[in-house]
Amino acid sequence: MTTSYKRNKIALIGAGMIGGTMALLAAQKELGDIVLLDIPLAEGTAKGKALDIQESRAIDGYDAEIIGTSDYADVTGADVVIVTAGVPRKPGMSRDDLVGINLKIIKDVASKLKEVCPKAFVIVITNPLDAMVYTMQKVTGFPTHMVCGMAGVLDSARLRYFLADGIGIAAQNVQAMVLGGHGDSMVPLLSSANAGGVPVTTLLDPETLAAIVARTRAAGGEIVGLLGNGSAFYSPAAAAIQMAEAYLNDKKAVLPAAAYLNGEYGYDGFYFGVPTIIGAGGIEKIIETPLSDDETKALAASAGEVKSLVAGLGL
Numbered sequence: 001m002t003t004s005y006k007r008n009k010i011a012l013i014g015a016g017m018i019g020g021t022m023a024l025l026a027a028q029k030e031l032g033d034i035v036l037l038d039i040p041l042a043e044g045t046a047k048g049k050a051l052d053i054q055e056s057r058a059i060d061g062y063d064a065e066i067i068g069t070s071d072y073a074d075v076t077g078a079d080v081v082i083v084t085a086g087v088p089r090k091p092g093m094s095r096d097d098l099v100g101i102n103l104k105i106i107k108d109v110a111s112k113l114k115e116v117c118p119k120a121f122v123i124v125i126t127n128p129l130d131a132m133v134y135t136m137q138k139v140t141g142f143p144t145h146m147v148c149g150m151a152g153v154l155d156s157a158r159l160r161y162f163l164a165d166g167i168g169i170a171a172q173n174v175q176a177m178v179l180g181g182h183g184d185s186m187v188p189l190l191s192s193a194n195a196g197g198v199p200v201t202t203l204l205d206p207e208t209l210a211a212i213v214a215r216t217r218a219a220g221g222e223i224v225g226l227l228g229n230g231s232a233f234y235s236p237a238a239a240a241i242q243m244a245e246a247y248l249n250d251k252k253a254v255l256p257a258a259a260y261l262n263g264e265y266g267y268d269g270f271y272f273g274v275p276t277i278i279g280a281g282g283i284e285k286i287i288e289t290p291l292s293d294d295e296t297k298a299l300a301a302s303a304g305e306v307k308s309l310v311a312g313l314g315l
């Protein structure tokens with residue numbers, strides 16, 4: 001009996017800082033063949049990054065094909081699409097300040113994806129995240145469980161790192177989640193955060209914990225301020241690739257993601273950061289975790305902000 005296996009196809013829309021980093025990570029993890037797409041004006045960037053990564057194949061040993069393009073025909077049949085098309089923040093800007101310019105871009109990208117890869121699992125990264133993932137789903141009409149946003153994995157990784165650093169242990173030993181919208185009102189959950197099963201509230205004093213929560217909320221802006229030009233890209237790329245891997249390898253991974261709510265947490269009809277299970281079915285389930293009273297209130301405030309931004313999209 002002969003069995004032939006086809007490699008997965010991963011399309012990265014936007015070949016900028018996050019797009020290029022994701023291409024490298026996806027190649028190193030051998031997730032599949034990679035298409036790096038940008039606008040015609042930046043096609044050279046997409047082609048150049050693709051060729052640069054291809055030229056490291058002999059060193060790294062992976063076999064994936066990586067191409068750069070501005071032609072959506074090359075995206076045809078993609079299994080996973082990760083979208084970073086748009087512009088990042090500059091120092092002093094909020095994520096919501098990007099809505100005008102990025103809304104047009106996401107509408108354009110979504111209308112093309114709808115034609116070429118209707119079965120894809122789509123992960124949006126472009127900010128303002130919760131509004132852009134909503135736009136992606138509305139314009140493509142793809143099933144809501146096949147369209148999601150990356151923010152929670154990144155925000156939670158930041159929280160986990162800051163907690164681990166404060167306690168003096170390895171970051172992977174800390175389990176903690178950030179829920180809600182991907183903005184200043186995001187909700188780091190301390191009630192369930194633990195280090196190897198031990199509640200972090202017993203390991204760090206309240207002042208230190210409050211400072212960590214504040215730093216987590218402002219962590220994206222901290223990097224924007226340091227870089228002076230552009231926003232974080234290594235950790236956002238790693239976070240989105242973890243989500244893509246969970247889908248492609250049916251990992252049933254518990255990962256916070258911007259998922260479409262149908263009554264979970266008492267909300268309905270918009271995308272919001274919640275714990276999910278990601279596997280071959282996309283967002284297979286939204287998990288409802290117990291929250292403290294303060295966390296419930298903070299989540300309500302964050303939901304109010306996301307809902308008003310989404311209401312202004314005119315979709």
Ligand code: A3D
Pocket residue numbers: 013014015016017018019037038039042084085086087088089098102105108109125126127129150151154182230231232233236
């Ligand atoms: P950048 O390096 O500027 O790359 C964006 C790329 O998108 C550029 O190469 C553009 O040419 C390209 N682009 C613009 N319009 C289109 C289009 N219509 N079709 C295809 N490509 C297009 O930015 P980046 O990679 O640093 O960031 C990308 C986005 O991610 C920004 O909106 C950031 O705000 C956002 N971001 C989100 C997070 C989250 O956690 C959600 C974290 C970091 C950055």
